[in-house]
Amino acid sequence: MALEAGDRRTDLSLSSFAIRLEPGDGESETLLIIDSKAANIIISGGIVGVSLNLQHTSITPRTPLPSIKMAALRPPTRRFLTSAIFESRTALIPQKRGFATAVSDAPPPSATASQPRPASSFSDRLNAGPSFADFVSGGKEQPLSDQDALELRTVEVGPEGRKKKHTRLPEWLKTPIPTNDNYKRIKNDLRGLNLHTVCEEARCPNINDCWGGSEKSSATATIMLMGDTCTRGCRFCSVKTSNKPPPLDPHEPENTAEALARWGLGYVVLTSVDRDDLVDGGARHFAETIMKIKQKSPTTLVEALTGDYAGDPEMVRTVAQSGLDVYAHNVETTEELTPMVRDRRAKFRQSIEVLRAAKEAKPELITKTSIMLGLGETEEQLWATLRELRAVGVDVVTFGQYMRPTKRHMKVEEYVTPATFELWRQRALDLGFLYCASGPLVRSSYKAGEAFIENVLKKRARKNQLVGAEAMGDLGAAKHA
Numbered sequence: 456m457a458l459e460a461g462d463r464r465t466d467l468s469l470s471s472f473a474i475r476l477e478p479g480d481g482e483s484e485t486l487l488i489i490d491s492k493a494a495n496i497i498i499s500g501g502i503v504g505v506s507l508n509l510q511h512t513s514i515t516p517r518t519p520l521p522s523i524k525m526a527a528l529r530p531p532t533r534r535f536l537t538s539a540i541f542e543s544r545t546a547l548i549p550q551k552r553g554f555a556t557a558v559s560d561a562p563p564p565s566a567t568a569s570q571p572r573p574a575s576s577f578s579d580r581l582n583a584g585p586s587f588a589d590f591v592s593g594g595k596e597q598p599l600s601d602q603d604a605l606e607l608r609t610v611e612v613g614p615e616g617r618k619k620k621h622t623r624l625p626e627w628l629k630t631p632i633p634t635n636d637n638y639k640r641i642k643n644d645l646r647g648l649n650l651h652t653v654c655e656e657a658r659c660p661n662i663n664d665c666w667g668g669s670e671k672s673s674a675t676a677t678i679m680l681m682g683d684t685c686t687r688g689c690r691f692c693s694v695k696t697s698n699k700p701p702p703l704d705p706h707e708p709e710n711t712a713e714a715l716a717r718w719g720l721g722y723v724v725l726t727s728v729d730r731d732d733l734v735d736g737g738a739r740h741f742a743e744t745i746m747k748i749k750q751k752s753p754t755t756l757v758e759a760l761t762g763d764y765a766g767d768p769e770m771v772r773t774v775a776q777s778g779l780d781v782y783a784h785n786v787e788t789t790e791e792l793t794p795m796v797r798d799r800r801a802k803f804r805q806s807i808e809v810l811r812a813a814k815e816a817k818p819e820l821i822t823k824t825s826i827m828l829g830l831g832e833t834e835e836q837l838w839a840t841l842r843e844l845r846a847v848g849v850d851v852v853t854f855g856q857y858m859r860p861t862k863r864h865m866k867v868e869e870y871v872t873p874a875t876f877e878l879w880r881q882r883a884l885d886l887g888f889l890y891c892a893s894g895p896l897v898r899s900s901y902k903a904g905e906a907f908i909e910n911v912l913k914k915r916a917r918k919n920q921l922v923g924a925e926a927m928g929d930l931g932a933a934k935h936a
Contacts, residue, residue: 685728687798693860712747726760738770742777768812775816783823789836811847823851831868854893
């Protein structure tokens with residue numbers, strides 16, 4: 456398509472057209488070939504204006520053609536606007552360069568200058584509130600008074616119209632979340648050897664204290680044998696239950712002994728789930744584990760927290776005579792509350808007979824039991840329970856606060872104060888118990904109690920060595936006489 460000066464065209468369906476540019480002095484004539492796809496064609500007042508994309512055009516010198524000037528196609532005002540638009544477009548085209556080249560010219564200024572945003576009502580409220588430093592300042596909080604510390608606070612929970620009053624956990628029962636390195640190391644060892652602990656399965660609040668410490672020798676973990684599934688369903692316990700738990704792991708005794716030897720602990724606690732599906736209740740598996748531990752670590756003191764083996768005294772003797780140092784079996788609560796708290800197969804009298812059989816099987820064996828408070832027991836019931844325990848020769852008793860694991864378990868009837876726990880500790884010692892650990896967070900496998908029992912056992916061992924040495928000396932003197 457050839458355009459002459461003054462042409463007015465509306466037919467824009469052509470695929471391309473050409474414009475001859477008038478040369479200046481000493482220049483050759485030039486033909487501008489334009490692809491309609493690469494050109495923005497503007498019609499204003501019947502005049503055709505062309506905005507070019509130079510990447511899709513070709514400029515070719517040609518033989519002389521009829522003369523035409525581009526300026527003749529548009530008025531002066533349009534020429535000025537087109538020039539301004541072209542200059543602004545070229546300024547905004549980014550420069551393409553390699554990574555190793557240097558930028559000689561400063562980048563063009565930003566098209567939008569940054570202006571401070573006006574303050575909003577939300578930012579005003581945010582600035583007026585507490586700052587981050589208020590949460591991490593590390594300032595020492597003022598200690599609570601005795602009255603405030605022992606005050607039980609309640610809160611209403613639930614939808615509107617059906618709210619229920621809920622007693623919040625007292626301050627003296629709150630414990631830190633376990634995060635130290637020793638806790639992680641012990642947990643990794645347990646998972647690697649496929650072992651379970653009652654600390655995790657029963658959600659013990661002392662896991663940070665017992666698994667913590669700067670060295671593994673100062674840590675205590677209660678290993679739970681025979682799997683993590685119990686055949687009984689006590690209303691206070693959070694361990695999984697099933698009528699048909701998985702079979703026993705034949706490698707568990709060896710793995711347990713290996714783990715404890717690796718940690719180098721001086722005192723270990725073994726417990727187990729109840730296995731009523733087994734003929735012996737798992738007593739021989741328990742005894743084999745203890746013997747393996749003693750073979751690998753002869754100086755390690757072993758405490759066994761066992762079930763009642765359905766009241767079979769022969770199974771109790773099997774465990775008691777396997778080489779352990781402390782035999783523990785928990786009565787959990789008073790005789791009156793046992794049917795509401797424990798599984799129907801666990802009876803108070805049956806537990807008393809287990810403790811009696813263990814003491815008779817090995818008189819020098821330390822026997823131990825534990826009682827939970829806060830289940831609705833009375834003082835008279837607790838007194839009667841302690842007298843029953845002393846009558847069968849129980850040496851150690853512990854008192855701890857019952858804490859509800861989930862909403863599916865029985866509720867807490869009372870949060871017992873630390874002063875009351877101290878009172879029952881003194882009463883137990885007055886009755887003749889060798890040791891009593893009593894406190895809101897005390898459990899049957901309590902770290903402080905284990906340390907005390909460890910010292911008692913070591914003193915007994917030294918005393919027996921001295922008596923044996925004296926007997927050997929007297930025997931030698933008699934021979935010489």
